[in-house]
Amino acid sequence: MRRSNTPYLIKAIYKRINHWYIARFIAPQFDSVGTIPEIAHPRSLVIFGRNIHIGRYAQIICASDNCIRLTTWPSKQADAEIRIGDYCLISPGVRISAAHAIHIGDNCMLAANVTISDSDWHGIYNRIRPFRCTKPVVIENNVWLGERVTITKGVHIGENAVIGTGAVVTKDIPPNTVAAGNPARVIKTINPNRRMLKRELLFKDPEHYFYNQDQLDKFMLGNNGWLNWLRSLLKPNRND
Numbered sequence: 001m002r003r004s005n006t007p008y009l010i011k012a013i014y015k016r017i018n019h020w021y022i023a024r025f026i027a028p029q030f031d032s033v034g035t036i037p038e039i040a041h042p043r044s045l046v047i048f049g050r051n052i053h054i055g056r057y058a059q060i061i062c063a064s065d066n067c068i069r070l071t072t073w074p075s076k077q078a079d080a081e082i083r084i085g086d087y088c089l090i091s092p093g094v095r096i097s098a099a100h101a102i103h104i105g106d107n108c109m110l111a112a113n114v115t116i117s118d119s120d121w122h123g124i125y126n127r128i129r130p131f132r133c134t135k136p137v138v139i140e141n142n143v144w145l146g147e148r149v150t151i152t153k154g155v156h157i158g159e160n161a162v163i164g165t166g167a168v169v170t171k172d173i174p175p176n177t178v179a180a181g182n183p184a185r186v187i188k189t190i191n192p193n194r195r196m197l198k199r200e201l202l203f204k205d206p207e208h209y210f211y212n213q214d215q216l217d218k219f220m221l222g223n224n225g226w227l228n229w230l231r232s233l234l235k236p237n238r239n240d
Helices: 008-029 199-203 206-221 226-234
Strands: 038-040 045-048 052-054 059-061 068-072 081-084 095-098 101-104 115-117 137-139 177-180 185-189
Touching: 008 038, 008 045, 008 206, 068 081, 081 095, 095 101, 115 137, 199 206
Parallel strands: 038 059, 045 068, 052 081, 068 095, 081 101, 095 115, 101 137
Antiparallel strands: 177 185
C-alpha cells in the first residue's frame, strides 16, 4: 500500500485494543516496567527468561516478519539480567541475549537488526558446556546503535556514542565518539559541550505528546471513508 485508507475511528479502536493487550499480556512478562511501553505489533515481541527490566516510555517497533527477542538464560551461578533504561527506542529484528548481564542506559536507540550478546555461548575447545565464556555488556546513556550492529561480550560503550551501520563491536568504545567498521574503531569525536536533543524531550509533557500523536492520526486519516477502506482491502488499486 502507498497510503493508509484506514478510517480514524478504526485506528483509534485498534490503539486501545493494542494498549490493553500490552498491559494484559506483555507487561507482566517483564520483571519491572516503568510505564506501559508503546509496542507496534506486540505479538512479534518474544520475551524469554527472568530478570528482564524496561524503563519509562519505551517505544518498541516490532514487525510481523522481523520479531524482537529479549532472552535471558539461567546458569548455576545466577540468572542472567537484561536492564533497559528510560525513553529507549527498539526497532524490528533486535536480538538481546544475556547469559550474565546486559545493561542499556536511558535515551538509547537501537536500529533494526541490532544484536547484543554477553556470551560466546560455547568455548573454542569445549563445545559441549554452554555459558562458559561470558562478560557483561554495558551501554551507557544516549547511545545510538545503527542498523545491523553487533555488540559482543564484555563491551562497554560510553555515553552519547554512535555506532555505524553494520559495525561489529568487540572492544570498548569511549564516550562522545562515532565508531564504525569490523572490528569497530573510532572515526570521529562528538562535541560534548554542544546542545544535544535526547529522546526524553519527547516525553517532557507526556499528555501533550500523546495528544499530538492522536491529532496527527486525525489529520492523516480523518477524511478516509469506510466504503473506500473496505474496497481497498478487497480490491486495491494504484491509488492505494
